[in-house]
Each structure stands twice: as C-alpha cells, then as structure tokens.
Amino acid sequence: MALLPAGYLTVRAADGGLDRMLATVASARTVELLVRTAGLAVAVTVTSVVLAVPLAWLTVRTDLPGRRAWAVLSALPLAIPTYIGAFAFVAALGPRGMVRDWLAPLGVEELPSIYGFPGAWLALTLFSYPYVLLTVRAALRRLDPSLEEASRTLGRGTRATFWHVTLPQLRPSITAGALLVALYTLSDFGAVSLLRFDSFTRVIYVQYRASLDRSAAASLGLVLVALTVVVLVVETRSRGQAAYHRLHAGGARKPPVTPLGRWRWPAAAACAALVGVALVIPLGVVTYWLVRGLAAGEPLRLTATLVGHSLSASAFGAAASVAAAWPVAVLAARHPGRLSRLVERASYAGYALPGVVVALSLVFFGARVVPAVYQTRTILVLAYVVLFLPQAVGAIRASLLQVNPSLEEASRLLGRSKLATMWSVVLPLVRPGALAGSALVFLTCMKELPATLLLAPTGYQTLATQVWNASSEAFFGRAAAPALALVLLSALPMALLVLRESEREPAAPATGTTGPGAPEPDEEALAASGWRPAPVS
Amino acid sequence: MTRRHLLPILVSATMLLAACGGSGGDGGGDAGGGEAGPTLTIYSGRSEELVRPIIEQFEGETGIRTQVRYGATAEMAGAILEEGDNSPADVFFAQDAGALGALSSEGRFAALDPGTLDKVDPQFRSVNGDWLGVSGRARVAVYNTAALNESALPDSILDFTADRWKGGKLGWAPTNGSFQAFVTALRVTEGEEGARAWLEGIKANDPKVYENNIAIVEAAGAGEIQAGFVNHYYLHRVKAENPDFPAANHLFPNGDVGSLVNVAGVGVLEGTEQPDEARRFVEFLLSEPAQQYFASETFEIPLVDGVAADPTLPPLETLQQPDIDLAQLDDLEGTLRLLTEVGVI
Incomplete structure (x- = not known):
C-alpha cells in the first residue's frame, strides 16, 4: 500500500516516454534543484537537532524554571501547518510586514529579506524541530541512569558524561527524529512556496498547476523518491548495530536532575525566545486577523461540523496508522534483516512525496480499482496511513528498542504464547511510544490538505479545507477562526501527553524521594520500585 | 479530576464524535441514489466563498440537488484525468482556461449545444465546442x-x-x-x-x-x-x-x-449520468441572474452579450483578446x- 504512490509515479512517468523522462531527470535544472533541495534538507535537519537536543535535555533533566510549561510549549509549533505558519511569517517579517511597520518610526526602512533559502530554512526548522525534540525527550526519560552514574563514579564530569555517555545513547532517537525532519522538508510545499524557495516540491506543483504535465511531474517525483532512498540509507548507516535497552531488570528509575545554577534564567530566556518566534508570532498574526475580521463583521466560519469532521477523520487516521505501524515496527526492531529493513523503508515512501502526488495516486487507485470506497472516509483514512505511517513506525520502533528482549523471552519461557506475550508484556511497555506516535499522526492529519480536498466524501469539509477555502480568496478574517481551532485542537493530545509525562519526572532536586503522584502501574509494570537516587551534581 | 484522566477522556470524546460523524458523513460517495431525484456532482476549482451563493440559487430555481467538491483548479483537473471513466464529476467549473483546455485535449468533455455555445464570443470558448467561459x-x-x-x-x-x-x-x-x-x-x-x-x-x-x-x-x-x-x-x-x-x-x-483576458469557465464531463441536469447548470451560469451575480459580487466581466453589467466594469465589446489561444x-x-x-x- 505504501508503495502505491511510487508505483503510480512510475506509470505516469513512463506515459511520457522514456526519452522525455530521461531528458527531464537529466536536465541541468533538475540537478540544480536536487542540490538546492538536499541542501535545504541538510540545513533544516542539522539546525533542528542542534535546537532540539539541548532543549530536550533542559526540559527533562534540569531544574529549568517553568520546566513543565516549556516542555509543553516547545513541542507545539508542530501543530502549526506550514501554510499558516509561513504565511504568518511573511505577514510579520516580510518586506511590508507588521514588524517593519513597528520599526518604521525608528528609521528602519527595510528588513533583511526572508524570501528564498533563509526564510524556508527558518520556517521549516521552527515548525519541524519538535520531531527531534519529542523522540529525544522520550529516550532521555527512559535511559538507564546507572550508565551515567557509572561514568560519574569513574570520575567524569557532567559535560564529559553528557558527551561520552548520554549523547551516544540518544543516537537512535536523534536519527529517528532527524529522519522525520529531513523527509518532511523534502515533501513540504507550504513553506517553500510562500517563502519562494525553488525546491523540488515547488517545481512538481508548478508542473501540475500550470501545465497539467503529469509525466514531467511524475519524473521529478521519482527523483524525489530516489533522494528519499539516499536519506534512508544514510539513516540506516548511522543507526548502527548497538543495543539500547537496559541490561538489568530494575532499570526504569527516575533520572537524576542537573542543577543549572546561574544558567537557569538564561536557559529559560532561550526557551522563551524560541517559543516566541515559533509559536507566538504565527498565533499572534492569526489572532490579529481574527480580531480585525470580527471588527469588520466577517463571518466566523467555524462550526461544530467542521470540528467533528476534522477530529474524527484524524482520530481514525491516527488509530489506523498505529495499527498498521505495529507489525512494521516489531519486524524492524526484533527481526533485523534485509527483508525487514526493506519493509520498514518502504513505509517511508509516501512520506517524502508532496501530498498532491500521494493524493492523485490514490485518486487513480480509488476511482479505477476500488470505486466503492472512492471519496469515502475509508480512502481518506487510507491516504493518511500512506502519508504518515513512518511517524507511528518511528515512535513505536524507538520504544521497542529500549525494551530488553529477554523480558519477552522470560514470558515465553514461563509458558505464555507469542500473542499473550505481545499483549501483556510488550504492549504495556511500548504504550508510551504508541501513544506518542498516535498523537503525532493525529496532529499531522488535522493539518493535511491536498489528500483531504481530493479524497474526502464530496461536501465533507474540515477545519483545514475551510482555512484553505477562505484564505485562497484572501479572506484572512474568515480563515482565522478555523485556523486557530485547527492549531489548538491538533495540539491538545500532544500537549496532554507531554504534560502527563513530565508530571512523572522529579520537579526539582529537593523532591528526589517522592513523585508528584503514584507511579502508573501499566507503564512501569516491570520497573522494580519507586526508588530514586539523590541528585548527583 | 487530575490531568492524568484528561487524555483518556479526550480520546473517548473524539471517538464518540467520530462515530457521530460516521453516521452522518459517509453517504457522500455515491451520487444519484437518493429518492428526491438525481444529484448533480460539481467539481469546482473556484472557491466556495465565491460560488456557493450562485450554486444555491441554481438549486432553488431548478430543484436539482447538487454536491460540490471544492479544490484548486489544477488539482481538480488532475483528479478528473486520473479518475478516467469512473469520475463521479458531472460538471467541472474551473478558475482558468488552461485547465479546461487540458481536459478538452484529453477528450474528457462532452460537446455542448451549439445554441449554448453561441451565447459566448468564440474568443472565450473552446475551439472544440466542449467548454465555454462564464466570466472574464x-x-x-x-x-x-x-x-x-x-x-x-x-x-x-x-x-x-x-x-x-x-x-x-x-x-x-x-x-x-x-x-x-x-x-x-x-x-x-x-x-x-x-x-x-x-x-x-x-x-x-x-x-x-x-x-x-x-x-x-x-x-x-x-x-x-x-x-x-x-x-x-x-x-x-x-x-x-x-x-x-x-x-x-x-x-x-x-x-x-x-x-x-482570462476566463473562468465550465465543461460537462463525457459520460455523465446527468446530461440534462449538467446542461441546465451550464445554461444557468449563462443566464441573466448568474451573469449579474458575477458582475456585482466578484466584479468579473459577464461574457454573455446583452447583460447589463456594472457601468464601472470594462464593457464586453471593448475586450479584444490578443491573437493567442x-x-x-x-x-x-x-x-x-x-x-x-x-x-x-
């Protein structure tokens, strides 16, 4: 199923004849685009990692003031669709934007241009770094603290321990998050079009939009698939063969808290700056449109039906994606080999392609092969699975890797069947990963646009389609209310999840012996006890 | 209630909403099965904000039920091409001539009545006689x-x-x-x-x-x-x-x-099961009230001769297309x- 878009592209590209396909692919322009797009993906990925890893450490392992609030807020930019976020950036920071107007009395005539590479880099980094943040946070919480304690005992300082012990342990989670960021950058259309960066997706859209040249667009799409394969190979190389689970049974203790000392407030200020740019600017601009629209008597365009449609389609999308991801993740984590690697990689095929390509491939498949479900919610949910499966696979796989297989072996030895072991031993341990994965897919489905427009039942409108509908005619006042509802509702599960997780962490060094609530029996079913070490500093 | 209980509650609430949405939302896929007569399925590349009022007026006047799928013109055209003979669309209402031309050259449109075509100047309609401009x-x-x-x-x-x-x-x-x-x-x-x-x-x-x-x-x-x-x-x-x-x-x-001059225009899909309703929709778009609507609400130029347009709009007879298709x-x-x-x- 996940390979459907790639298959469709091959059929369409071949339509135009092999010569044209080769000419398109081999043209100097294609090569230039390839370099530009790959450059953007590398830049966005590296910056995301550089932002997210310290942020994850600050919000999980330190006495940062307002740590729990930052933990939630710093994850939320993910809920802002790039077509809203980049638009708000242009409105705020563009050549005639609000910020220039504020600065004009101070003699500022012109802001540095946000168009092209810098703007696309900024916007994509700010709206996708939480992919890395979330995976690294999850890993940091589940790391076996005894490794770090051992390092300290052996005389290494805080910094050296972080570099030599903690960071290497975080490698799978960093690469898992970075992979999502890189592929998201390859597939994004909203930011690159609004900020005018000539990327592969933008050119593929131009082929569809202006020329309806499906075979040229398909040839370019295939190049993008090839680029995805390269990214996946790089990721596999950096994964390595190491084991990341704990080796002894009583591992799931609370990690130690590092006091930041005089860095507490500068660190909080850095968090505030990031949240200010990534969250407050976009939401502020949309709220401004809402107020201005209401003042002008614009209709709100926000109904319970829209909310219901968005929530239900996304909830089904999330549930179906997690269900489909489960076997793929188990295969990848427990039975590493050529075949399982191939299956896992194939699941990424839909993710790096622009939404319109995946949507059209499902139009092709739906209308011609399964007309009974075409333009029903079934095919819409299917499209969401094809598009966003990797988010669920990544989250579940990372959780699985941290579960010691000997637990499963023990369960099997004690007479439980394979299925019962999966249900009563593995599932509870992997539940946080599955929940995180479903929250992530839910949020991404909420903001999805091209597939929703083409594949939802006729007349089935969602918050995202309503935002698109109003803003495509420049009725920003009318787009504002559904846009705000979209961001807030899609962020809610993610926010609750982050909050719930950070409640289980020690809030400050002083509370080292008692947690804020009783330990959840399900999540820590196999953790030995609530014993926590005194903070080491 | 602690925060910890919020998540399960939220999930169940969503699922409940989903179930409600499921009972109400799904029947949309198959058109024409209703007891109240056939339904005309319109793919609109023009946004809902602009054309919904005029489509409602069409329903009111003719009693024909419609289902409208809104999207960007090019994506809609792409979808119609991919759907092939199974397209649920009866009519395509597009924002620009390029998409109409692309569908026409792939043979996706049925021929329109010569009488209907003649209402629009040849420079604003298909040379194949299978789509026409509605407003310019x-x-x-x-x-x-x-x-x-x-x-x-x-x-x-x-x-x-x-x-x-x-x-x-x-x-x-x-x-x-x-x-x-x-x-x-x-x-x-x-x-x-x-x-x-x-x-x-x-x-x-x-x-x-x-x-x-x-x-x-x-x-x-x-x-x-x-x-x-x-x-x-x-x-x-x-x-x-x-x-x-x-x-x-x-x-x-x-x-x-x-x-x-670029036009927004309309074509009827080849093989539609509602040819009569589709034809009436095309004619309705060329009728006085619809042409007036485009002139006064979207400030586009009515393309049917004899419609008393807003005097501030460029008059139809002054429009002369450069010699290009x-x-x-x-x-x-x-x-x-x-x-x-x-x-x-």
Whole structure:
C-alpha cells in the first residue's frame, strides 16, 4: 500500500516516454534543484537537532524554571501547518510586514529579506524541530541512569558524561527524529512556496498547476523518491548495530536532575525566545486577523461540523496508522534483516512525496480499482496511513528498542504464547511510544490538505479545507477562526501527553524521594520500585 | 479530576464524535441514489466563498440537488484525468482556461449545444465546442487619477519601458500567478527575446515590487506609484468600500497583450449520468441572474452579450483578446525560468 504512490509515479512517468523522462531527470535544472533541495534538507535537519537536543535535555533533566510549561510549549509549533505558519511569517517579517511597520518610526526602512533559502530554512526548522525534540525527550526519560552514574563514579564530569555517555545513547532517537525532519522538508510545499524557495516540491506543483504535465511531474517525483532512498540509507548507516535497552531488570528509575545554577534564567530566556518566534508570532498574526475580521463583521466560519469532521477523520487516521505501524515496527526492531529493513523503508515512501502526488495516486487507485470506497472516509483514512505511517513506525520502533528482549523471552519461557506475550508484556511497555506516535499522526492529519480536498466524501469539509477555502480568496478574517481551532485542537493530545509525562519526572532536586503522584502501574509494570537516587551534581 | 484522566477522556470524546460523524458523513460517495431525484456532482476549482451563493440559487430555481467538491483548479483537473471513466464529476467549473483546455485535449468533455455555445464570443470558448467561459478578468494598468490622466497612458503595455516611467513610478508583482500568465502570453506574442527585452526594460525603470495585485492597487491609490500592472477587479473591490479611492483602470486597446483576458469557465464531463441536469447548470451560469451575480459580487466581466453589467466594469465589446489561444498558456516553467534569468524573482 505504501508503495502505491511510487508505483503510480512510475506509470505516469513512463506515459511520457522514456526519452522525455530521461531528458527531464537529466536536465541541468533538475540537478540544480536536487542540490538546492538536499541542501535545504541538510540545513533544516542539522539546525533542528542542534535546537532540539539541548532543549530536550533542559526540559527533562534540569531544574529549568517553568520546566513543565516549556516542555509543553516547545513541542507545539508542530501543530502549526506550514501554510499558516509561513504565511504568518511573511505577514510579520516580510518586506511590508507588521514588524517593519513597528520599526518604521525608528528609521528602519527595510528588513533583511526572508524570501528564498533563509526564510524556508527558518520556517521549516521552527515548525519541524519538535520531531527531534519529542523522540529525544522520550529516550532521555527512559535511559538507564546507572550508565551515567557509572561514568560519574569513574570520575567524569557532567559535560564529559553528557558527551561520552548520554549523547551516544540518544543516537537512535536523534536519527529517528532527524529522519522525520529531513523527509518532511523534502515533501513540504507550504513553506517553500510562500517563502519562494525553488525546491523540488515547488517545481512538481508548478508542473501540475500550470501545465497539467503529469509525466514531467511524475519524473521529478521519482527523483524525489530516489533522494528519499539516499536519506534512508544514510539513516540506516548511522543507526548502527548497538543495543539500547537496559541490561538489568530494575532499570526504569527516575533520572537524576542537573542543577543549572546561574544558567537557569538564561536557559529559560532561550526557551522563551524560541517559543516566541515559533509559536507566538504565527498565533499572534492569526489572532490579529481574527480580531480585525470580527471588527469588520466577517463571518466566523467555524462550526461544530467542521470540528467533528476534522477530529474524527484524524482520530481514525491516527488509530489506523498505529495499527498498521505495529507489525512494521516489531519486524524492524526484533527481526533485523534485509527483508525487514526493506519493509520498514518502504513505509517511508509516501512520506517524502508532496501530498498532491500521494493524493492523485490514490485518486487513480480509488476511482479505477476500488470505486466503492472512492471519496469515502475509508480512502481518506487510507491516504493518511500512506502519508504518515513512518511517524507511528518511528515512535513505536524507538520504544521497542529500549525494551530488553529477554523480558519477552522470560514470558515465553514461563509458558505464555507469542500473542499473550505481545499483549501483556510488550504492549504495556511500548504504550508510551504508541501513544506518542498516535498523537503525532493525529496532529499531522488535522493539518493535511491536498489528500483531504481530493479524497474526502464530496461536501465533507474540515477545519483545514475551510482555512484553505477562505484564505485562497484572501479572506484572512474568515480563515482565522478555523485556523486557530485547527492549531489548538491538533495540539491538545500532544500537549496532554507531554504534560502527563513530565508530571512523572522529579520537579526539582529537593523532591528526589517522592513523585508528584503514584507511579502508573501499566507503564512501569516491570520497573522494580519507586526508588530514586539523590541528585548527583 | 487530575490531568492524568484528561487524555483518556479526550480520546473517548473524539471517538464518540467520530462515530457521530460516521453516521452522518459517509453517504457522500455515491451520487444519484437518493429518492428526491438525481444529484448533480460539481467539481469546482473556484472557491466556495465565491460560488456557493450562485450554486444555491441554481438549486432553488431548478430543484436539482447538487454536491460540490471544492479544490484548486489544477488539482481538480488532475483528479478528473486520473479518475478516467469512473469520475463521479458531472460538471467541472474551473478558475482558468488552461485547465479546461487540458481536459478538452484529453477528450474528457462532452460537446455542448451549439445554441449554448453561441451565447459566448468564440474568443472565450473552446475551439472544440466542449467548454465555454462564464466570466472574464482582464489585465489592466491601474493608475493614480491625481497624478495621471488616462491620455498619459500608452496604448500598449510594451511602451512602459520608456524613460518617462523611470524611477519608482511603476509597480508590479513578478511572483504573482496572473502576472506570470501575462508573461507567458507575452512570450507567445513577442517571442522569447521580445519578452526578455520587455522585462529588462521595465526592470531598468526601477519599478516598485509588490506581493500581489491588491498591494499594487493600494499603492496606486496612495500615490506611492503612478501606475501598476494588475487584474481589473481588485480596484472594484476597493472602490466598493471607498468610492472616492483616487485610482482608475486603463484597458489597453486593440488586442494588446497587456489586456489579456482570462476566463473562468465550465465543461460537462463525457459520460455523465446527468446530461440534462449538467446542461441546465451550464445554461444557468449563462443566464441573466448568474451573469449579474458575477458582475456585482466578484466584479468579473459577464461574457454573455446583452447583460447589463456594472457601468464601472470594462464593457464586453471593448475586450479584444490578443491573437493567442488561452488554453495554450501552459508553459509556466519557461516563464519562471525567464523571470529568474532576468533577475526579477
């Protein structure tokens, strides 16, 4: 199923004849685009990692003031669709934007241009770094603290321990998050079009939009698939063969808290700056449109039906994606080999392609092969699975890797069947990963646009389609209310999840012996006890 | 209730909503099965904000039920091509002639009645007789009426390269889609080198660069520029709220490429199960009330002769298309390359 878009592209590209396909692919322009797009993906990925890893450490392992609030807020930019976020950036920071107007009395005539590479880099980094943040946070919480304690005992300082012990342990989670960021950058259309960066997706859209040249667009799409394969190979190389689970049974203790000392407030200020740019600017601009629209008597365009449609389609999308991801993740984590690697990689095929390509491939498949479900919610949910499966696979796989297989072996030895072991031993341990994965897919489905427009039942409108509908005619006042509802509702599960997780962490060094609530029996079913070490500093 | 209970509650609430949505939302897939007569399925590349009122009026007047799928024109056209013979669409209502031309050349449209076709001037409909324009939009120069008389404006957009317009007097939006469609037309009429020379000439006059048409219109009214290249209807939107706005539109005469007209139009899908209803929809769009609606609500130019249009709109008989086929304006990639090479985007 996940390979459907790639298959469709091959059929369409071949339509135009092999010569044209080769000419398109081999043209100097294609090569230039390839370099530009790959450059953007590398830049966005590296910056995301550089932002997210310290942020994850600050919000999980330190006495940062307002740590729990930052933990939630710093994850939320993910809920802002790039077509809203980049638009708000242009409105705020563009050549005639609000910020220039504020600065004009101070003699500022012109802001540095946000168009092209810098703007696309900024916007994509700010709206996708939480992919890395979330995976690294999850890993940091589940790391076996005894490794770090051992390092300290052996005389290494805080910094050296972080570099030599903690960071290497975080490698799978960093690469898992970075992979999502890189592929998201390859597939994004909203930011690159609004900020005018000539990327592969933008050119593929131009082929569809202006020329309806499906075979040229398909040839370019295939190049993008090839680029995805390269990214996946790089990721596999950096994964390595190491084991990341704990080796002894009583591992799931609370990690130690590092006091930041005089860095507490500068660190909080850095968090505030990031949240200010990534969250407050976009939401502020949309709220401004809402107020201005209401003042002008614009209709709100926000109904319970829209909310219901968005929530239900996304909830089904999330549930179906997690269900489909489960076997793929188990295969990848427990039975590493050529075949399982191939299956896992194939699941990424839909993710790096622009939404319109995946949507059209499902139009092709739906209308011609399964007309009974075409333009029903079934095919819409299917499209969401094809598009966003990797988010669920990544989250579940990372959780699985941290579960010691000997637990499963023990369960099997004690007479439980394979299925019962999966249900009563593995599932509870992997539940946080599955929940995180479903929250992530839910949020991404909420903001999805091209597939929703083409594949939802006729007349089935969602918050995202309503935002698109109003803003495509420049009725920003009318787009504002559904846009705000979209961001807030899609962020809610993610926010609750982050909050719930950070409640289980020690809030400050002083509370080292008692947690804020009783330990959840399900999540820590196999953790030995609530014993926590005194903070080491 | 602690926060910890919120998540499960939220999940169950969502699922409940999902279940409700499921019972109400799904029947949309198969059209025509209802007891109240057939349903006409319309794919609309024009946005709901613009055309929903007129479609409701159609339902009210004819008693024909409709189902409308809204989306971007090109994606809709792509979907119709991919759907092939199984397309649920009966009618395609598109924002521009290019998409209609693409479907026509793939043989996806059924022939329209000659009587219906004749209501629209041949320059605004398909040469194959299978789609027609419903309303038009013209490229114009918007100018500040305090700074310029209309007589000061040239008869051809090509003459804006003159020194008279040097030094920030002009405004343009090179990244805007309708400007780029004009440049594509310019490449057809003046050739690749002619188009390049025009772009370089305007660039040498140091024009002010804007995001979009509406920003140019506002700048012209504010006297920030003397003239700028836009679609005609943005000025009308501004004037509807502020009749004293000091700007006017200049239409380039004699089929000058500067006043290229693009149309929003409609075609009936080949193999539709509702040919009669589809035909009535096309006729309704050409009827007096619908044409009036486009003139007064979206400030587009009615394409049916004899409709008493808003007197401030460019009259239909003054519109003269340059000698090009609208459906052939499809090489945007080449235009983007040229704009990049000249260094204006």
